[in-house]
Amino acid sequence: MKKIVVNLGERSYPILIGEGLLDSKGLFDEFIKGKKVCIVTNSTIAEHYLDKLQSNLTDYQTSAFIIEDGEQFKTMRTYTQILDFLLSWKVDRKSTVIALGGGVVGDVAGFAAASCLRGINFIQIPTTLLAQVDSSVGGKTGVNHKMGKNLIGAFYQPSCVVADLSTLDTLSSREFSSGMAEVIKYGLIRDSDFFDWIEANAVNIKAMHKPHLSHIVARSCEIKAEIVSKDEKEYGLRAILNLGHTFGHAIEAALGYGQWLHGEAISAGMIMATSMSKAMGDIDDSTLVRVTKLFSEFNLPVGPPESMSKQQMKGLMAYDKKTVDSSIRLILLEQLGNAYVSNDYPDELLDQIITQALK
């Protein structure tokens, strides 16, 4: 088992990574204070892992709240239903919420834990690659709104994250690839050696070889933990984690949430951001080719859907919440392994990149 610590002073917590952790008796004991534990999960995950988890928590009074599976259920309605359940079950300030599932479960259950009695104990058990390497780490919780993704929520840190690699076995290959988009992102924004390693080991990763999975999850978490420790509330540095996301969120919103997976949308977005970086003169053509090739290798889209118009893309980008005082903030690459935040770029260049990507 690997252990990575997210350093946030008194709110520091470990990410535990390994095979078969859900079967590991007593693993959760040091992170649960009270008697009541409510597991929030979705209908798909419940079938695979709910019994296993509950049978490992027999020292506690447990309950389960099962939400429907899909990004379209990451709503105020689901959030309110979880709160109603928790309060009717009479949780107290020492009770625990465990999110068992992917990003949707983690985000909405985390937001409910954050606001139930103004914050109760919260544990993340991410069961998708995307959730293990990204959404479960760093304390961003929340729900979507008709105006855009993740517009309502809280920064709320869990008391631990348990990434059981065995849960990746039940993931569809499309879901797995979606997670790889975030893994590749860490190479792009922070660690060119890691990017090289993913390129060199793509075959073993695709074969779900456990030591390789362990490495990509651990290295991704290390990079995210380092960035979050330096800038928890995203006043600066943390924004680089959003490489490709402003484009990606626009794609998700245009198609309707759940049509393209998050990782698919941001793959197209990262290619657009890399193209923009090339147009800015920072990245050379061969790097853009390498980046495009690696996304392709994991069957990820390298451009936005043909059905989108330029107006749609720009309009939706402008209302991504990362907009500050109405200029669209972009994350760009200074070089492979090094990203920066920019509000200062020629508007016509962005126009050109969007036009080119959509033709």
Add this chain to the structure above:
Amino acid sequence: MKKIVVNLGERSYPILIGEGLLDSKGLFDEFIKGKKVCIVTNSTIAEHYLDKLQSNLTDYQTSAFIIEDGEQFKTMRTYTQILDFLLSWKVDRKSTVIALGGGVVGDVAGFAAASCLRGINFIQIPTTLLAQVDSSVGGKTGVNHKMGKNLIGAFYQPSCVVADLSTLDTLSSREFSSGMAEVIKYGLIRDSDFFDWIEANAVNIKAMHKPHLSHIVARSCEIKAEIVSKDEKEYGLRAILNLGHTFGHAIEAALGYGQWLHGEAISAGMIMATSMSKAMGDIDDSTLVRVTKLFSEFNLPVGPPESMSKQQMKGLMAYDKKTVDSSIRLILLEQLGNAYVSNDYPDELLDQIITQALK
């Protein structure tokens, strides 16, 4: 103008107290970063002060969201409506929410500010005595739930609190008395000299003499700021601010929110807590008499409503959120000016106090 600082590291903020602050040009400039300012207020307060405030914010793009007046509107529904308004108005991460009103407005607008884009800038302008001395200070925000008061919310600190004493002129005498309950509380839990001072100056306070109001607001805020600085998230000390509240919340829930004002309910609760402290042998009879007399002097109830049953009181107390692992936590007085938190008292004593209060 008096200035009291709530010390919370990088989240420290000032409480500004004085007459006519809403007319004070430029007062808000250092606390507003972006261009957009949304004022959340209620229908009653809007009539008195909304124009005045907006005319002092002409350098910004302002909007107003007006909620209905009353505790019964401190709900998830109002919270969601505010979020819908903010997001449709396209606030960004530098935008500001100003809560102009009493505790309900501050609590629900604060929770909306806390969760809009995972937290935008927030300013409190409390216009009732209760809000000036209590609810606007310390970062507790939230809404009620059918299971109890304030069960959903966030700890979210404002960037400043502006207590304009002139706004107290439009307060009903019943609302004013309700605020006095919290003022007297600070004397009881932390400062017997302040209690003495209130006793000695009751006539001038009731006459709304401004220097006296200035002193009670400032001293109350100082005590609350000191306690919150030491224990922001209520792991220990901060709980003493809840003297009388477990009883009081049960009364409010039993009668239906809004029947008794919060200050009225906790007055009865504080007398019950003081009686319990006397029964524990910590407070003598003459002190209980003094305490009862001072609440009476401000026309506050000194016992729970006759319509309540013992079962009702105990049942509702057990589901106040301050319950931890199912024992009812009480705040008791060691002596006048000194409170402590107790889960360890003879149950039959609590029974006896409730029986006695309800007969």
